[in-house]
Amino acid sequence: GAGVSQSPSNKVTEKGKDVELRCDPISGHTALYWYRQRLGQGLEFLIYFQGNSAPDKSGLPSDRFSAERTGESVSTLTIQRTQQEDSAVYLCASSLDGWYEQYFGPGTRLTVT
Amino acid sequence: KNQVEQSPQSLIILEGKNCTLQCNYTVSPFSNLRWYKQDTGRGPVSLTIMTFSENTKSNGRYTATLDADTKQSSLHITASQLSDSASYICVVSALWNDYKLSFGAGTTVTVRA
Numbered sequence A: 001g002a003g004v005s006q007s008p009s010n011k012v013t014e015k016g017k018d019v020e021l022r023c024d025p026i027s028g029h030t031a032l033y034w035y036r037q038r039l040g041q042g043l044e045f046l047i048y049f050q051g052n053s054a055p056d057k058s059g060l061p062s063d064r065f066s067a068e069r070t071g072e073s074v075s076t077l078t079i080q081r082t083q084q085e086d087s088a089v090y091l092c093a094s095s096l097d098g099w100y101e102q103y104f105g106p107g108t109r110l111t112v113t
Numbered sequence B: 001k002n003q004v005e006q007s008p009q010s011l012i013i014l015e016g017k018n019c020t021l022q023c024n025y026t027v028s029p030f031s032n033l034r035w036y037k038q039d040t041g042r043g044p045v046s047l048t049i050m051t052f053s054e055n056t057k058s059n060g061r062y063t064a065t066l067d068a069d070t071k072q073s074s075l076h077i078t079a080s081q082l083s084d085s086a087s088y089i090c091v092v093s094a095l096w097n098d099y100k101l102s103f104g105a106g107t108t109v110t111v112r113a
Helices: none
Strands: A005-007 A010-013 A019-024 A031-037 A044-050 A065-069 A075-079 A088-095 A108-112 B004-007 B010-014 B019-025 B030-038 B045-051 B056-059 B062-067 B072-077 B086-094 B097-103 B107-112
Touching: A005 A088, A010 A019, A019 A088, A019 A108, A031 A075, A031 B097, A044 A065, A044 A075, A044 B097, A075 A088, B004 B086, B010 B019, B019 B030, B019 B086, B019 B107, B030 B062, B030 B072, B030 B097, B045 B056, B045 B062, B045 B072, B072 B086
Parallel strands: A010 A108, B010 B107
Antiparallel strands: A005 A019, A019 A075, A031 A044, A031 A088, A065 A075, A088 A108, B004 B019, B019 B072, B030 B045, B030 B086, B056 B062, B062 B072, B086 B097, B086 B107
């Protein structure tokens, strides 16, 4: 079946612009996660959605970052007023539930110039 | 300080040879430990997952070990193939927060013919 998909695969933006990254999870997966992967570093947890529960936003690095999820489907991660330090690969993952195996998308490579 | 440390940072091996990657963690209380393989430009893919009571698990030519007392894990790759060239990431989760994974920075393995 289809895996987790993300779009765009690459995004180059100018400092100060807003960007929106999209994630389509595996159908039927109630849990969805966003991570940031900076060059040479481990993945950093950003946010977790589980069904209709309030999301765990504890990993968002600043109030410029926000994310939404429509029911148990698509999620968007928005970064406002982008800074150069936001340059990274943003990965999305989904799972059947919070404990189950997480399946990752290919990521969106964001470059802020 | 990162709660999951991996070594070496990178290594190069000849096709057909074996190698062992190390992972030390401080995550507590421990729930489970996973090893992921991440090909360049792709999302991580799960290789093994081990809970507290398991001390070894195999997936084809990949064998993971876990010593929960010393908080150490290893991933052994047997008879390496060119397709094993990738980053191998150790990931640990804590009890009561299984969804919130702590990622190591990864070991980059390059297999040469």
